[in-house]
Amino acid sequence: MSLGAELRALSLTEAIEQIRAGRFSAVEYGAAYREAAGRDDLNAYLEVVAVREGEQPDPSAPLAGAPIAIKDIFCTEGVATTAGSRILANYRPPYTATAVQRLLDGGASLLGKLNMDEFAMGSSNENSAFGPVLNPWDRDRVPGGSSGGSAAAVAGGLAPAALGTDTGGSIRQPAALCGLVGLKPTYGAISRYGMIAFASSLDQCGPLTRTVADAALLSSLMEGVDRRDSTAVGIPGGIAIPNRTDLKGLRLGVPRELAGEAEGIEAGVRAQFERALALCEELGAAVAETELPNAPHGISAYYVLAPAEASANLARFDGVRYGLRVADHQSDLTEMYERTRAAGLGPEVKRRIMLGTYALSSGYYDAYYGQAQKVRTKISDDFRAAFADFDLLVTPTSPSVAFKLGARAADPLAMYMSDYCTVPISLAGLPALSLPCGLAAPDDGGPELPVGLQIVAPAFAESRLLDAAHAIEAALGFDCAAVRREIGVEGARNG
Protein backbone atom coordinates (compact mmCIF):
# COMPACT_ATOMS: atom_id res chain seq x y z
CA MET A 1 0.00 0.00 0.00
CA SER A 2 1.30 3.51 -0.82
CA LEU A 3 1.84 5.98 2.02
CA GLY A 4 -1.24 7.97 0.92
CA ALA A 5 -3.43 4.87 0.91
CA GLU A 6 -2.03 3.87 4.31
CA LEU A 7 -2.93 7.24 5.82
CA ARG A 8 -6.38 7.11 4.23
CA ALA A 9 -7.02 3.69 5.76
CA LEU A 10 -7.12 5.28 9.23
CA SER A 11 -10.23 6.69 10.88
CA LEU A 12 -10.12 10.41 11.65
CA THR A 13 -9.62 9.74 15.37
CA GLU A 14 -6.79 7.28 14.69
CA ALA A 15 -5.10 9.72 12.32
CA ILE A 16 -5.26 12.55 14.87
CA GLU A 17 -3.67 10.27 17.50
CA GLN A 18 -0.86 9.37 15.11
CA ILE A 19 -0.27 13.00 14.12
CA ARG A 20 0.05 13.83 17.82
CA ALA A 21 2.42 10.88 18.29
CA GLY A 22 4.58 12.26 15.49
CA ARG A 23 4.11 9.25 13.18
CA PHE A 24 3.27 11.58 10.31
CA SER A 25 2.33 15.24 9.96
CA ALA A 26 -1.01 16.92 9.34
CA VAL A 27 0.51 18.29 6.13
CA GLU A 28 1.21 14.75 4.87
CA TYR A 29 -2.25 13.63 5.97
CA GLY A 30 -3.93 16.55 4.18
CA ALA A 31 -1.81 16.02 1.06
CA ALA A 32 -2.85 12.36 0.88
CA TYR A 33 -6.51 13.35 0.82
CA ARG A 34 -6.06 16.32 -1.54
CA GLU A 35 -4.23 14.01 -3.93
CA ALA A 36 -7.01 11.41 -3.77
CA ALA A 37 -9.78 14.04 -3.98
CA GLY A 38 -8.08 15.44 -7.09
CA ARG A 39 -8.66 12.03 -8.72
CA ASP A 40 -12.34 11.95 -7.65
CA ASP A 41 -14.14 9.58 -9.99
CA LEU A 42 -17.53 9.82 -8.27
CA ASN A 43 -18.41 13.50 -8.95
CA ALA A 44 -18.43 13.84 -5.15
CA TYR A 45 -16.42 17.07 -5.11
CA LEU A 46 -17.55 20.34 -6.64
CA GLU A 47 -14.25 21.89 -5.60
CA VAL A 48 -11.11 20.65 -3.88
CA VAL A 49 -9.75 23.54 -1.81
CA ALA A 50 -6.00 24.15 -1.69
CA VAL A 51 -4.21 24.67 1.61
CA ARG A 52 -4.55 28.33 2.57
CA GLU A 53 -1.38 30.37 2.40
CA GLY A 54 0.20 30.50 5.83
CA GLU A 55 -2.04 27.70 7.18
CA GLN A 56 -0.11 26.15 10.09
CA PRO A 57 -1.52 22.87 11.42
CA ASP A 58 -1.55 22.76 15.22
CA PRO A 59 -1.11 19.16 16.46
CA SER A 60 -2.47 20.14 19.88
CA ALA A 61 -5.80 21.40 18.43
CA PRO A 62 -8.74 18.96 18.70
CA LEU A 63 -8.59 18.17 14.97
CA ALA A 64 -4.79 18.57 14.72
CA GLY A 65 -4.94 20.08 11.22
CA ALA A 66 -6.92 17.19 9.68
CA PRO A 67 -8.75 17.92 6.39
CA ILE A 68 -12.56 17.93 6.50
CA ALA A 69 -14.85 18.19 3.46
CA ILE A 70 -18.06 20.19 3.58
CA LYS A 71 -21.42 19.84 1.84
CA ASP A 72 -21.75 22.76 -0.56
CA ILE A 73 -24.74 24.13 1.36
CA PHE A 74 -22.46 25.75 3.96
CA CYS A 75 -21.24 29.25 3.22
CA THR A 76 -17.45 29.46 3.13
CA GLU A 77 -15.93 32.92 2.86
CA GLY A 78 -14.42 33.48 -0.59
CA VAL A 79 -14.95 29.84 -1.63
CA ALA A 80 -17.73 29.10 -4.14
CA THR A 81 -20.94 27.89 -2.46
CA THR A 82 -23.59 26.63 -4.85
CA ALA A 83 -26.05 24.50 -2.85
CA GLY A 84 -26.01 22.29 -5.97
CA SER A 85 -27.91 24.95 -7.93
CA ARG A 86 -27.28 26.85 -11.16
CA ILE A 87 -28.79 29.92 -9.51
CA LEU A 88 -25.75 30.10 -7.17
CA ALA A 89 -23.17 28.74 -9.63
CA ASN A 90 -20.80 31.69 -9.15
CA TYR A 91 -21.66 32.69 -5.57
CA ARG A 92 -18.73 33.44 -3.25
CA PRO A 93 -20.14 34.17 0.21
CA PRO A 94 -18.70 37.04 2.24
CA TYR A 95 -18.84 34.98 5.45
CA THR A 96 -18.42 31.44 6.83
CA ALA A 97 -21.12 29.26 8.44
CA THR A 98 -20.79 28.85 12.21
CA ALA A 99 -20.60 25.03 12.06
CA VAL A 100 -17.72 25.22 9.57
CA GLN A 101 -15.99 28.01 11.50
CA ARG A 102 -16.08 25.90 14.66
CA LEU A 103 -14.37 23.01 12.85
CA LEU A 104 -11.74 25.43 11.50
CA ASP A 105 -11.31 26.88 15.01
CA GLY A 106 -10.88 23.27 16.21
CA GLY A 107 -7.92 22.86 13.87
CA ALA A 108 -9.60 21.51 10.71
CA SER A 109 -8.32 22.30 7.22
CA LEU A 110 -11.02 22.90 4.59
CA LEU A 111 -10.56 20.01 2.12
CA GLY A 112 -13.31 20.84 -0.33
CA LYS A 113 -16.96 21.45 -1.15
CA LEU A 114 -19.17 18.46 -1.86
CA ASN A 115 -21.89 17.79 -4.40
CA MET A 116 -25.49 17.56 -3.21
CA ASP A 117 -29.10 17.54 -4.37
CA GLU A 118 -30.06 21.10 -5.32
CA PHE A 119 -30.91 23.01 -2.12
CA ALA A 120 -30.84 19.64 -0.29
CA MET A 121 -34.02 18.50 -2.03
CA GLY A 122 -33.64 14.85 -2.96
CA SER A 123 -32.75 11.37 -1.78
CA SER A 124 -30.42 10.26 -4.56
CA ASN A 125 -28.17 13.23 -5.42
CA GLU A 126 -29.62 13.09 -8.95
CA ASN A 127 -31.09 16.58 -8.47
CA SER A 128 -27.74 18.36 -8.49
CA ALA A 129 -27.27 20.94 -11.25
CA PHE A 130 -23.70 19.64 -11.44
CA GLY A 131 -24.54 16.02 -12.20
CA PRO A 132 -25.26 12.94 -10.12
CA VAL A 133 -22.83 11.46 -7.58
CA LEU A 134 -21.95 7.77 -7.94
CA ASN A 135 -22.00 5.29 -5.08
CA PRO A 136 -18.45 3.96 -4.58
CA TRP A 137 -19.84 0.51 -3.76
CA ASP A 138 -21.49 0.24 -7.18
CA ARG A 139 -21.16 3.06 -9.68
CA ASP A 140 -24.50 2.21 -11.31
CA ARG A 141 -26.21 3.14 -8.06
CA VAL A 142 -27.00 6.34 -6.16
CA PRO A 143 -25.16 7.31 -2.95
CA GLY A 144 -28.43 8.58 -1.43
CA GLY A 145 -29.18 12.21 -0.78
CA SER A 146 -29.26 14.97 -0.28
CA SER A 147 -25.76 14.75 1.30
CA GLY A 148 -24.72 12.30 -1.44
CA GLY A 149 -21.36 13.92 -2.18
CA SER A 150 -20.52 13.85 1.54
CA ALA A 151 -21.32 10.14 1.79
CA ALA A 152 -19.57 9.14 -1.44
CA ALA A 153 -16.43 11.13 -0.56
CA VAL A 154 -16.00 9.49 2.85
CA ALA A 155 -17.00 5.99 1.70
CA GLY A 156 -14.76 6.29 -1.36
CA GLY A 157 -11.72 7.24 0.71
CA LEU A 158 -11.66 10.80 -0.66
CA ALA A 159 -12.26 12.53 2.72
CA PRO A 160 -11.71 11.32 6.30
CA ALA A 161 -15.02 12.88 7.37
CA ALA A 162 -17.61 15.25 5.93
CA LEU A 163 -20.27 17.66 7.02
CA GLY A 164 -23.84 17.17 5.79
CA THR A 165 -27.30 18.47 6.52
CA ASP A 166 -30.46 16.55 7.33
CA THR A 167 -33.99 17.91 6.86
CA GLY A 168 -35.90 14.63 6.44
CA GLY A 169 -33.06 12.09 6.35
CA SER A 170 -30.38 13.71 4.19
CA ILE A 171 -27.47 12.67 6.46
CA ARG A 172 -28.80 9.31 7.67
CA GLN A 173 -30.04 7.84 4.37
CA PRO A 174 -26.83 8.50 2.36
CA ALA A 175 -24.76 7.30 5.34
CA ALA A 176 -26.80 4.06 5.26
CA LEU A 177 -26.48 3.64 1.49
CA CYS A 178 -22.71 4.17 1.60
CA GLY A 179 -21.88 2.19 4.77
CA LEU A 180 -21.07 5.14 7.04
CA VAL A 181 -21.98 6.61 10.40
CA GLY A 182 -24.29 9.61 9.99
CA LEU A 183 -25.54 11.68 12.91
CA LYS A 184 -28.45 14.09 12.81
CA PRO A 185 -28.32 15.91 16.14
CA THR A 186 -31.33 17.29 18.01
CA TYR A 187 -32.92 20.25 16.24
CA GLY A 188 -31.16 23.31 17.68
CA ALA A 189 -28.00 21.50 18.82
CA ILE A 190 -25.83 23.14 16.14
CA SER A 191 -26.18 26.64 14.69
CA ARG A 192 -27.77 26.96 11.25
CA TYR A 193 -26.09 30.31 10.59
CA GLY A 194 -24.57 30.28 7.12
CA MET A 195 -26.27 27.00 6.19
CA ILE A 196 -28.43 27.80 3.16
CA ALA A 197 -31.99 27.26 4.40
CA PHE A 198 -34.36 24.63 3.01
CA ALA A 199 -36.95 24.03 5.75
CA SER A 200 -35.92 26.05 8.76
CA SER A 201 -37.98 24.18 11.36
CA LEU A 202 -36.33 20.87 10.35
CA ASP A 203 -32.82 21.62 9.00
CA GLN A 204 -29.94 20.42 11.14
CA CYS A 205 -26.32 19.78 10.26
CA GLY A 206 -24.19 16.86 11.34
CA PRO A 207 -21.21 14.67 10.44
CA LEU A 208 -20.83 11.69 8.08
CA THR A 209 -17.89 9.62 9.30
CA ARG A 210 -16.30 6.20 9.30
CA THR A 211 -16.72 5.65 13.05
CA VAL A 212 -18.99 6.65 15.91
CA ALA A 213 -16.03 8.22 17.75
CA ASP A 214 -15.35 10.44 14.72
CA ALA A 215 -18.99 11.58 14.67
CA ALA A 216 -18.85 12.38 18.38
CA LEU A 217 -15.62 14.35 17.98
CA LEU A 218 -16.95 16.58 15.18
CA SER A 219 -20.36 17.11 16.83
CA SER A 220 -18.76 18.00 20.15
CA LEU A 221 -16.87 20.82 18.40
CA MET A 222 -19.89 22.14 16.47
CA GLU A 223 -22.68 22.08 19.05
CA GLY A 224 -23.46 25.11 21.14
CA VAL A 225 -25.33 28.40 21.30
CA ASP A 226 -24.67 31.02 18.63
CA ARG A 227 -25.60 34.67 18.88
CA ARG A 228 -26.28 34.56 15.12
CA ASP A 229 -28.94 31.80 15.36
CA SER A 230 -31.46 32.28 18.13
CA THR A 231 -32.76 28.69 17.69
CA ALA A 232 -29.31 27.22 18.42
CA VAL A 233 -29.45 26.15 22.04
CA GLY A 234 -26.57 23.64 22.15
CA ILE A 235 -26.60 20.34 24.02
CA PRO A 236 -26.74 20.65 27.81
CA GLY A 237 -23.62 18.92 29.11
CA GLY A 238 -22.11 18.77 25.62
CA ILE A 239 -21.14 15.53 23.85
CA ALA A 240 -18.81 13.02 25.48
CA ILE A 241 -16.49 10.82 23.41
CA PRO A 242 -18.19 7.40 23.58
CA ASN A 243 -16.50 4.48 25.33
CA ARG A 244 -19.33 2.10 26.21
CA THR A 245 -18.84 -1.57 25.25
CA ASP A 246 -22.17 -3.11 26.30
CA LEU A 247 -25.87 -2.22 26.37
CA LYS A 248 -26.64 -3.56 29.87
CA GLY A 249 -29.67 -1.89 31.41
CA LEU A 250 -30.75 -0.21 28.14
CA ARG A 251 -34.30 -0.71 26.89
CA LEU A 252 -34.51 -0.66 23.07
CA GLY A 253 -37.90 -0.18 21.44
CA VAL A 254 -38.68 -1.37 17.92
CA PRO A 255 -41.56 0.72 16.53
CA ARG A 256 -43.64 -1.70 14.50
CA GLU A 257 -44.79 0.99 12.03
CA LEU A 258 -41.19 1.73 10.97
CA ALA A 259 -39.70 -1.73 11.28
CA GLY A 260 -41.78 -4.85 11.63
CA GLU A 261 -44.93 -4.07 9.70
CA ALA A 262 -43.62 -1.31 7.51
CA GLU A 263 -44.21 -1.92 3.85
CA GLY A 264 -41.48 -1.71 1.30
CA ILE A 265 -38.60 -2.82 3.51
CA GLU A 266 -36.37 -5.10 1.47
CA ALA A 267 -35.86 -8.67 2.68
CA GLY A 268 -32.10 -8.24 2.93
CA VAL A 269 -32.46 -5.02 4.94
CA ARG A 270 -34.92 -6.72 7.28
CA ALA A 271 -32.60 -9.70 7.80
CA GLN A 272 -29.64 -7.47 8.71
CA PHE A 273 -31.87 -5.37 10.98
CA GLU A 274 -33.01 -8.48 12.83
CA ARG A 275 -29.43 -9.69 13.14
CA ALA A 276 -28.51 -6.32 14.68
CA LEU A 277 -31.39 -6.60 17.16
CA ALA A 278 -30.18 -10.07 18.23
CA LEU A 279 -26.71 -8.64 18.73
CA CYS A 280 -28.12 -5.82 20.90
CA GLU A 281 -29.74 -8.45 23.11
CA GLU A 282 -26.42 -10.30 23.36
CA LEU A 283 -24.87 -7.00 24.48
CA GLY A 284 -27.35 -6.85 27.36
CA ALA A 285 -30.15 -4.66 25.98
CA ALA A 286 -33.81 -5.47 26.57
CA VAL A 287 -35.44 -5.33 23.12
CA ALA A 288 -39.21 -5.10 22.74
CA GLU A 289 -41.77 -3.92 20.23
CA THR A 290 -43.39 -0.53 20.64
CA GLU A 291 -45.63 1.69 18.55
CA LEU A 292 -45.65 5.12 16.90
CA PRO A 293 -49.22 5.10 15.55
CA ASN A 294 -48.91 8.41 13.68
CA ALA A 295 -45.48 7.80 12.15
CA PRO A 296 -46.95 6.45 8.87
CA HIS A 297 -48.39 9.95 8.30
CA GLY A 298 -44.88 11.43 8.52
CA ILE A 299 -44.23 11.57 4.78
CA SER A 300 -47.56 13.31 4.12
CA ALA A 301 -47.00 15.92 6.83
CA TYR A 302 -43.38 16.41 5.78
CA TYR A 303 -44.26 17.01 2.12
CA VAL A 304 -46.56 19.81 3.18
CA LEU A 305 -44.36 21.43 5.83
CA ALA A 306 -40.95 21.20 4.15
CA PRO A 307 -42.10 22.56 0.74
CA ALA A 308 -44.13 25.29 2.49
CA GLU A 309 -41.04 26.46 4.37
CA ALA A 310 -38.91 26.05 1.24
CA SER A 311 -41.26 28.19 -0.84
CA ALA A 312 -40.68 31.03 1.61
CA ASN A 313 -36.93 30.43 2.11
CA LEU A 314 -36.17 30.18 -1.61
CA ALA A 315 -37.96 33.46 -2.36
CA ARG A 316 -34.58 35.08 -1.63
CA PHE A 317 -33.17 33.69 -4.90
CA ASP A 318 -34.54 36.46 -7.04
CA GLY A 319 -31.56 37.81 -8.98
CA VAL A 320 -31.10 40.85 -6.75
CA ARG A 321 -28.49 40.24 -4.04
CA TYR A 322 -26.51 37.24 -5.29
CA GLY A 323 -26.37 34.60 -7.95
CA LEU A 324 -27.83 34.43 -11.42
CA ARG A 325 -29.87 37.19 -13.05
CA VAL A 326 -31.69 36.65 -16.35
CA ALA A 327 -33.22 39.74 -17.94
CA ASP A 328 -32.91 41.96 -20.98
CA HIS A 329 -33.12 45.74 -21.10
CA GLN A 330 -36.89 45.58 -21.60
CA SER A 331 -37.58 43.34 -18.61
CA ASP A 332 -39.54 44.77 -15.72
CA LEU A 333 -38.85 43.61 -12.16
CA THR A 334 -41.41 40.78 -12.10
CA GLU A 335 -40.26 39.43 -15.43
CA MET A 336 -36.65 39.47 -14.16
CA TYR A 337 -37.68 37.47 -11.08
CA GLU A 338 -39.61 34.93 -13.16
CA ARG A 339 -36.98 34.43 -15.84
CA THR A 340 -34.14 34.23 -13.31
CA ARG A 341 -35.91 31.58 -11.26
CA ALA A 342 -37.06 29.64 -14.33
CA ALA A 343 -33.48 29.45 -15.64
CA GLY A 344 -31.71 29.00 -12.30
CA LEU A 345 -33.79 26.39 -10.47
CA GLY A 346 -34.11 22.70 -11.32
CA PRO A 347 -37.30 20.63 -11.71
CA GLU A 348 -37.45 19.19 -8.16
CA VAL A 349 -36.89 22.59 -6.58
CA LYS A 350 -39.61 24.12 -8.77
CA ARG A 351 -41.94 21.26 -7.88
CA ARG A 352 -41.45 21.83 -4.15
CA ILE A 353 -41.78 25.61 -4.43
CA MET A 354 -45.05 25.06 -6.31
CA LEU A 355 -46.26 22.51 -3.77
CA GLY A 356 -45.40 24.80 -0.85
CA THR A 357 -46.92 27.87 -2.46
CA TYR A 358 -50.10 25.92 -3.14
CA ALA A 359 -50.26 24.57 0.43
CA LEU A 360 -49.89 28.07 1.85
CA SER A 361 -52.28 29.77 -0.56
CA SER A 362 -55.51 31.31 0.57
CA GLY A 363 -58.25 28.73 1.12
CA TYR A 364 -55.84 25.78 1.43
CA TYR A 365 -53.71 26.85 4.40
CA ASP A 366 -55.74 25.15 7.15
CA ALA A 367 -56.39 21.99 5.15
CA TYR A 368 -52.72 21.44 4.38
CA TYR A 369 -50.26 23.44 6.50
CA GLY A 370 -52.43 23.67 9.64
CA GLN A 371 -53.33 19.99 9.50
CA ALA A 372 -49.70 18.96 8.90
CA GLN A 373 -48.57 20.97 11.93
CA LYS A 374 -51.10 19.09 14.03
CA VAL A 375 -49.86 15.75 12.68
CA ARG A 376 -46.39 16.90 13.69
CA THR A 377 -47.63 17.36 17.26
CA LYS A 378 -49.18 13.86 17.24
CA ILE A 379 -45.93 12.31 15.99
CA SER A 380 -43.94 14.13 18.71
CA ASP A 381 -46.45 12.85 21.30
CA ASP A 382 -45.98 9.29 20.00
CA PHE A 383 -42.23 9.53 20.52
CA ARG A 384 -42.69 11.03 24.00
CA ALA A 385 -44.92 8.09 24.94
CA ALA A 386 -42.44 5.55 23.53
CA PHE A 387 -39.53 7.14 25.40
CA ALA A 388 -41.45 6.74 28.68
CA ASP A 389 -40.81 2.99 28.30
CA PHE A 390 -37.61 2.90 26.24
CA ASP A 391 -34.18 4.55 26.33
CA LEU A 392 -33.64 4.32 22.57
CA LEU A 393 -35.64 3.29 19.51
CA VAL A 394 -34.22 1.33 16.57
CA THR A 395 -35.39 0.96 12.95
CA PRO A 396 -33.80 0.35 9.58
CA THR A 397 -32.49 3.70 8.27
CA SER A 398 -33.58 3.15 4.69
CA PRO A 399 -36.20 0.68 3.43
CA SER A 400 -33.80 -0.37 0.67
CA VAL A 401 -30.11 -0.56 -0.07
CA ALA A 402 -28.71 1.82 -2.70
CA PHE A 403 -30.95 1.83 -5.79
CA LYS A 404 -29.94 2.19 -9.41
CA LEU A 405 -29.36 5.62 -10.93
CA GLY A 406 -32.59 6.69 -12.61
CA ALA A 407 -34.72 4.05 -10.87
CA ARG A 408 -36.87 6.57 -8.97
CA ALA A 409 -36.06 9.75 -10.89
CA ALA A 410 -39.34 9.81 -12.83
CA ASP A 411 -41.58 9.19 -9.81
CA PRO A 412 -41.32 11.92 -7.12
CA LEU A 413 -43.47 10.00 -4.66
CA ALA A 414 -41.38 6.80 -4.91
CA MET A 415 -38.32 8.96 -4.23
CA TYR A 416 -40.01 10.57 -1.22
CA MET A 417 -40.73 7.13 0.27
CA SER A 418 -36.94 6.60 0.58
CA ASP A 419 -37.24 8.74 3.72
CA TYR A 420 -40.12 6.81 5.26
CA CYS A 421 -38.12 5.72 8.34
CA THR A 422 -36.20 8.97 8.86
CA VAL A 423 -38.83 11.69 8.36
CA PRO A 424 -40.89 11.07 11.54
CA ILE A 425 -37.75 11.64 13.66
CA SER A 426 -37.06 14.91 11.85
CA LEU A 427 -40.62 16.11 12.47
CA ALA A 428 -40.13 15.42 16.19
CA GLY A 429 -36.75 17.20 16.17
CA LEU A 430 -35.00 14.20 17.76
CA PRO A 431 -31.39 13.06 17.42
CA ALA A 432 -30.76 9.92 15.37
CA LEU A 433 -27.74 8.09 14.03
CA SER A 434 -27.35 5.64 11.18
CA LEU A 435 -24.83 2.89 11.87
CA PRO A 436 -23.62 0.47 9.20
CA CYS A 437 -24.81 -3.00 10.22
CA GLY A 438 -23.70 -5.23 7.36
CA LEU A 439 -24.34 -5.88 3.69
CA ALA A 440 -27.38 -7.16 1.83
CA ALA A 441 -28.32 -7.79 -1.78
CA PRO A 442 -31.15 -5.65 -3.20
CA ASP A 443 -34.54 -7.33 -3.76
CA ASP A 444 -34.09 -7.06 -7.53
CA GLY A 445 -30.65 -8.68 -7.42
CA GLY A 446 -27.17 -7.28 -7.65
CA PRO A 447 -24.10 -6.98 -5.46
CA GLU A 448 -24.29 -6.85 -1.67
CA LEU A 449 -24.56 -3.25 -0.45
CA PRO A 450 -24.48 -1.53 2.96
CA VAL A 451 -27.47 -1.54 5.32
CA GLY A 452 -28.00 1.12 7.98
CA LEU A 453 -29.38 0.70 11.50
CA GLN A 454 -31.13 3.85 12.72
CA ILE A 455 -30.91 4.56 16.46
CA VAL A 456 -33.14 7.31 17.87
CA ALA A 457 -32.79 9.06 21.23
CA PRO A 458 -34.82 11.61 23.20
CA ALA A 459 -33.99 15.28 22.55
CA PHE A 460 -30.45 16.26 23.61
CA ALA A 461 -29.54 12.66 24.62
CA GLU A 462 -26.75 12.57 22.01
CA SER A 463 -24.24 11.13 24.48
CA ARG A 464 -26.54 8.18 25.23
CA LEU A 465 -27.11 7.67 21.51
CA LEU A 466 -23.40 7.74 20.65
CA ASP A 467 -22.47 5.49 23.57
CA ALA A 468 -24.93 2.81 22.46
CA ALA A 469 -23.89 3.14 18.82
CA HIS A 470 -20.25 2.75 19.86
CA ALA A 471 -21.00 -0.49 21.72
CA ILE A 472 -22.95 -1.92 18.76
CA GLU A 473 -20.27 -0.77 16.31
CA ALA A 474 -17.54 -2.56 18.26
CA ALA A 475 -19.58 -5.77 18.48
CA LEU A 476 -20.54 -5.69 14.79
CA GLY A 477 -16.97 -5.07 13.71
CA PHE A 478 -18.16 -3.56 10.43
CA ASP A 479 -15.54 -1.14 9.12
CA CYS A 480 -16.45 0.42 5.81
CA ALA A 481 -12.81 1.09 4.98
CA ALA A 482 -11.72 -2.47 5.65
CA VAL A 483 -14.54 -3.88 3.56
CA ARG A 484 -13.73 -1.38 0.87
CA ARG A 485 -10.11 -2.51 0.75
CA GLU A 486 -11.16 -6.14 0.67
CA ILE A 487 -13.52 -5.74 -2.27
CA GLY A 488 -11.45 -3.06 -3.94
CA VAL A 489 -13.96 -0.20 -3.74
CA GLU A 490 -12.19 3.09 -4.33
CA GLY A 491 -13.54 6.50 -5.17
CA ALA A 492 -10.60 7.66 -7.24
CA ARG A 493 -9.15 6.88 -10.63
CA ASN A 494 -5.80 5.17 -10.46
CA GLY A 495 -3.13 7.82 -10.14
Next chain:
Amino acid sequence: MIDRDRVLQVARLARLRLDESSGEVEQMARELSGILDHVDAIGGLDLEGVEPTSHVVDLVNVLRVDRVGPSLRREAALAPAPDPAEGSFRVPSPQA
Protein backbone atom coordinates in the same frame (compact mmCIF):
# COMPACT_ATOMS: atom_id res chain seq x y z
CA MET B 1 -56.70 17.24 -8.62
CA ILE B 2 -54.87 20.35 -9.64
CA ASP B 3 -55.48 21.61 -13.18
CA ARG B 4 -53.54 23.65 -15.69
CA ASP B 5 -55.08 27.00 -14.69
CA ARG B 6 -54.33 26.40 -11.03
CA VAL B 7 -50.71 25.49 -11.87
CA LEU B 8 -50.30 28.75 -13.79
CA GLN B 9 -51.85 30.74 -10.96
CA VAL B 10 -49.56 29.16 -8.33
CA ALA B 11 -46.54 29.69 -10.63
CA ARG B 12 -47.38 33.39 -10.78
CA LEU B 13 -47.58 33.54 -6.98
CA ALA B 14 -44.21 31.76 -6.76
CA ARG B 15 -42.59 34.02 -9.42
CA LEU B 16 -41.75 30.99 -11.55
CA ARG B 17 -42.15 31.10 -15.32
CA LEU B 18 -43.15 27.68 -16.61
CA ASP B 19 -42.55 26.77 -20.24
CA GLU B 20 -46.04 26.46 -21.69
CA SER B 21 -44.88 25.03 -25.01
CA SER B 22 -42.78 22.14 -23.65
CA GLY B 23 -45.49 20.43 -21.60
CA GLU B 24 -43.94 21.65 -18.32
CA VAL B 25 -47.32 22.92 -17.11
CA GLU B 26 -49.10 19.62 -17.77
CA GLN B 27 -46.30 17.62 -16.21
CA MET B 28 -46.35 19.85 -13.13
CA ALA B 29 -50.13 19.42 -12.85
CA ARG B 30 -49.77 15.63 -13.05
CA GLU B 31 -46.94 15.43 -10.52
CA LEU B 32 -48.48 17.83 -8.01
CA SER B 33 -51.78 15.96 -8.23
CA GLY B 34 -49.99 12.67 -7.50
CA ILE B 35 -48.23 14.10 -4.45
CA LEU B 36 -51.37 15.83 -3.17
CA ASP B 37 -53.36 12.58 -3.51
CA HIS B 38 -50.90 11.02 -1.07
CA VAL B 39 -50.77 14.05 1.22
CA ASP B 40 -54.57 14.19 1.35
CA ALA B 41 -54.49 11.11 3.61
CA ILE B 42 -53.86 13.39 6.60
CA GLY B 43 -56.90 15.50 5.69
CA GLY B 44 -59.16 12.73 6.96
CA LEU B 45 -57.57 12.52 10.43
CA ASP B 46 -59.64 13.88 13.31
CA LEU B 47 -57.23 16.35 14.91
CA GLU B 48 -59.77 18.65 16.50
CA GLY B 49 -58.20 20.34 19.53
CA VAL B 50 -54.62 19.24 18.76
CA GLU B 51 -52.11 22.08 19.13
CA PRO B 52 -50.14 22.70 15.92
CA THR B 53 -46.35 22.44 16.32
CA SER B 54 -44.54 25.61 15.35
CA HIS B 55 -41.26 24.81 17.10
CA VAL B 56 -40.11 21.40 18.34
CA VAL B 57 -37.72 22.50 21.07
CA ASP B 58 -38.68 24.61 24.08
CA LEU B 59 -37.03 28.00 23.81
CA VAL B 60 -36.68 30.77 26.34
CA ASN B 61 -35.73 34.36 25.66
CA VAL B 62 -32.03 35.07 25.92
CA LEU B 63 -31.04 38.68 26.48
CA ARG B 64 -27.77 40.43 25.74
CA VAL B 65 -26.49 43.95 25.92
CA ASP B 66 -27.53 45.98 22.87
CA ARG B 67 -24.07 47.06 21.76
CA VAL B 68 -22.93 48.03 18.27
CA GLY B 69 -20.34 45.58 16.97
CA PRO B 70 -18.52 44.89 13.72
CA SER B 71 -20.74 43.81 10.86
CA LEU B 72 -20.45 42.84 7.22
CA ARG B 73 -18.86 45.66 5.19
CA ARG B 74 -21.11 47.20 2.54
CA GLU B 75 -18.66 46.33 -0.28
CA ALA B 76 -18.52 42.69 0.87
CA ALA B 77 -22.31 42.45 0.96
CA LEU B 78 -22.60 43.99 -2.50
CA ALA B 79 -19.78 41.99 -4.12
CA PRO B 80 -21.85 38.89 -5.02
CA ALA B 81 -24.73 40.98 -6.47
CA PRO B 82 -25.40 40.72 -10.23
CA ASP B 83 -25.80 44.50 -10.66
CA PRO B 84 -24.53 46.60 -7.76
CA ALA B 85 -24.58 50.36 -8.33
CA GLU B 86 -23.91 53.40 -6.15
CA GLY B 87 -23.57 51.30 -3.02
CA SER B 88 -26.93 49.60 -3.61
CA PHE B 89 -28.54 46.62 -5.32
CA ARG B 90 -29.85 47.88 -8.67
CA VAL B 91 -32.97 46.20 -10.09
CA PRO B 92 -35.04 46.71 -13.25
CA SER B 93 -37.91 49.16 -12.91
CA PRO B 94 -41.15 47.59 -11.67
CA GLN B 95 -42.85 49.31 -14.63
CA ALA B 96 -40.38 48.91 -17.49
